Amino acid sequence: MADSEFEQIKKLQQERNNLKLGSKNAFADKSSQRDSTKVSLTESMDTTLYDRDTDKYAGYNTSIAVNGDDDDEDMGEGEQRRNLVGQYTASKEILNEFANVGDDMDLMSERAKNSKIADRETDYQKRRFDRALTPTRADPANADGEGRSYKEIMKERELEREEARVRAEIEKKMKSGDLPAQQTHHEPTLKEVTVTPEENKENAPAGEKRRKRRWDVTTTEEGGDASKPTEKKSRWDASTVKVEDTKPSRRSRWDMAPALPPATPIGGSGMATPLHPDVVAPILPTIAYGTRSTWLTDEDLDMMLPSDGYKILEPPPGYAPIRTPARKLMSTPAPMASASGLGGFMMQDPENAKLLGKQLPTELPGVGDLQFFKAEDMTYFGKLMDGADENELSVEELKERKIMRLLLKVKNGTPPMRKTALRQLTDNARQFGAGPLFNQILPLLMEKTLEDQERHLLVKVIDRILYKLDDMVRPYVHKILVVIEPLLIDQDYYARVEGREIISNLSKAAGLAHMISTMRPDIDHVDEYVRNTTARAFAVVASALGIPALLPFLRAVCRSKKSWQARHTGVKIVQQIPILMGCAILPHLTGLVDCIGPNLEDEQAKVRTQTSLAIAALAEAASPYGIESFESILHPLWTGARKQRGKGLTGFLKAVGYVIPLLDEEHANYYTAQIMEIVLREFQSPDEEMKKVVLKVVSQCAGTEGVTAAYLKENVLPEFFKCFWVRRMALDKRNYRQVVETTVDLAKKVGGGEIIQRIVDHLKDESEAYRKMTLESIEKICSALGAADIDERLEERLVDGVLFAFQEQSVEDIVMLNGFGTVVNALGTRCKPYLPQIVSTILWRLNNKVSAVRQQSADLISRIAIVMKQCGEDALMGKLGIVLYEYLGEEYPEVLGSILGALRSIVTVVGIQQMQPPIKDLLPRLTPILRNRHEKVQENTIDLVGRIADRGPEFVSAREWMRICFELLDMLKAHKKGIRRAANNTFGFIAKAIGPQDVLATLLNNLRVQERQSRVCTAVAIGIVAETCAPFTVLPALMNEYRVPELNVQNGVLKSLTFVFEYIGEMAKDYVYAVTPLLEDALIDRDQVHRQTAATVVKHIALGVVGLGCEDAMLHLLNLLYPNLFETSPHVIDRIIEAIDAIRMAIGPGLVMNYVWAGLFHPARKVRTPYWRLYNNAYVQSADAMVPYWPDLSGLDDNVDMGRSELLVTI
């Protein structure tokens, strides 16, 4: 770089700095530096009262001066100008939090939108609301026979399928206009009926039935033929007498729906069929908020209104009540609201919403203060507020309320409430019974407005009670599955994991047979959503109960003759198993492949595609083993791949792509050549999915042994670059990634130079995204393969291109930075000719007014510093060092951090001695920066300072080091552990450099401060100083400090001693007798904390001196410790036990156990408990060593010889 240029940059930079100094308010950037509202401690007057005209930042290090004169003064005057007020900057996350918020966006609405699960679900996921909780199933293992049997359900499914078929048929006819005209005439009626089976399919038959009750009271329901239009009869047709006559009979659609009161009670506990409120919203009565605001039931109306002389009007023809809950004012009346369980349609009271709003409480009787209470919760928990007299309620009702209360606490309560409620639910799960519990939990989980947190908590409840209920859950397995299965396709990873855990626990509790019989009917369900989730659930069952257990069933399902849906689902289960279990499928691979093998030639295209995907998943999980299992399907796979087109082909190609890496060399080569034809043909495919698949196949083929570089070069590369290295590919994120990956995989085979040569010119492309894609590919190739096969000409083009791309970036991107760094590092010394150009680019960009540019340039310096050293560009580095030094006044903390990082990397490579600017200038400039609160700045400064303190402390005066010590004290409180550790180490280095006396005095003084955190950190620092400067330099002063009659100080000393002895380890043996009197005193102190800390010291000493001959002192300390065994405070007792354990290590179990035997069978439990704890610890840690020391039990029993006479053998 020309010197003139360098001078120019320097001048510009000075101008900038001067400008900054000149301005009144040095904090130009308000967004990153908050105004300090704190009163300066160095001011003696109240500046808010006595307004000064001077700058309020006077006395504050607003920025670091360029020429550094004032700092030297500062040094002369010592501590006078030291400002106690730190510089506070917000972290990057906080700064960026609002950065993207435009005016058009409302933060709150965004939040509200995200909190509900339903709002971020896709339409497909929302289909879970279409499912309903089915009635309780029978448990064949349990003879009472309540609930529906497998046979009944299978029959029902068959009917549903038939319905779907007929409906499709009707629809088809309607479309083609074949339907008779008169049927369209009865539009509304027809509509009503066509809706019925549909709902019926999804909803619980119970829900269906309830509605029928309302409108269809007197008609008997017809049997299975739901496709036949029913004439809609209204309840209003019937006389009131008839209504009275109706008894809750077993009028079910298919003869199997449960009768009303026993199996489908609407209210009251023990109800077997809780309905999702949305499903039954129109028909069920709401909560009694109080007698006055209750809705009137039909019965009420009949009672109130005269029956003679009036008649109930028929609804006008074509009238259809509103069925969509969303259009109702209040959509969710409680399903279990009235004990009578007999309700009817209610007029929606417009007042209700308001009423509800007013009544939303945060405190319920018997529940306590909740975190929140939503309007929807009223539906489920409103009952708690009806003010019923608990004494009049039946046991069942009381139980129900109890559960309700606990659930509400879990769902809406504060964390401690939640905890206790959850525990009560778990502990009493068996008493409550599965029915009452699930009948309340499951509808809550189906609620549309459910939020993540609530779902998580409820799922947790289920998880816990599953353990307790065990086989009692059987009748509820399907209901639980309906609720939990959607979790398996949630976007949230943790929700998926939760769902898996529940289903796996469920299958362990219910057993395989029951799981299969419960889920079998869903396998060929008409709804694809149900089949999909069922398949996933089955995979979880397989992983929980073992693949072999499920395999016979899977085999049968995959060969089902009855319906292709069943086969499809079966194959899908097989696909999901490897996705879930990974290589754990290997032992059962043959079984799984055989299971789905025949489906590759299924008559249904969907099944074939699914099978190929399943094979792909199996091969992926099995890789690189298991080719022998796939042998049987290789042939159909290859012929299939040739035959298929379009979507089917994607699956087959994918499968082939995953199978090829398993093949041996020869075969792989052969099959690659075969398949490549198709792949090359499909390069041009416009289908995104196909593009993805062919890219994947290409990278898999390229990675196989048998495929040669020559083959790829000749056949694949030209076509590949033609089709995929186009600007358009860079625009879509997924394509972008895939192309980069494939390119790198190809490069691994054909060599980096070959590929880079083809793409290097794109670095100068006009599209930034494309340049980025190119640089990322080059970066990955260079880091994987090095730059050895890049020739001179290419090297020139490459560096040129990289520089261009780097300079032209409009948004500073980490990809560009990484790319640049990697390329330079890969080229190594070959970079030398380009370095001046690179450095001048960096320098220009360091002077840019955009902070991100400056930051990136500084980061780049840290990346290429090593290469610069290798190239022998020391002079250039000196210049860079000086420029960076000048920039230490940087006000953006992120940038400052990067600049410090760059300086650090330069210091690291050039060494302390050669550093430009000299260390004695650099370090004083760093001292004030230590006060910066920004994490990145702190981390980089402390690292730099620590390095200097370690390698070249002699370059700086002792006074400056002391000053740094003071600054470091604050850093001991940093949140980041790395910073605290670096600060502590630096203490050690400084103490070593200037001797421990001064540092120690500072630290001991700091023990007296009030703030606990600070004292703890000081204690750590003392420990480190003791470690680096030998304990004898520290211990006398420290022990002397213990004589100060102040609890804080004494505790601080003890705390320091813990760290000292922790760090010095074995060195402790020389100091044991010196500190024992102090510990004696501490261990018999009244103060608990005192004894606790002393116990920790004892622990560390004891562990340090194991086997070093200090047993007498340890035994003495044990005698002092032992009376503390009955402490009850958890912290204290834990420390005491730890200390005793440590002493056991030091003096052996024999001696310590002598203390323990006495209390193991003491009459008082309070005594036995802690003694057994000690015994257990000893047993776990050194059971074998205890063998000779167990008490002699001979003579304890006359019949049996309990003495261990073998031990007395002597030769």
Place this chain on the structure above:
Amino acid sequence: MADKLRATQQLEQLQARFVGTGHADTTKFEWTSNIQRDSLASYIGHPPLLGYMAVGMGESRERLRVRFIEKMIQPVGKPPEKEE
């Protein structure tokens, strides 16, 4: 309350892992059986010790080993009658 529960859980876990650990309600029978079994296992687990004992007791090592293993079955006799 919470701590107590956690302590019980931890103890249960510990006991599941180490049979020989005990608690305030451990009976004499349990404890002494464990002592015997642990001792026997330890003799067998240290071949030199086993050899030493074999020499001392005038038996072959293998015989002694088998005897020790067999002795592990009800080392302190039958469990006490359960009193309801």
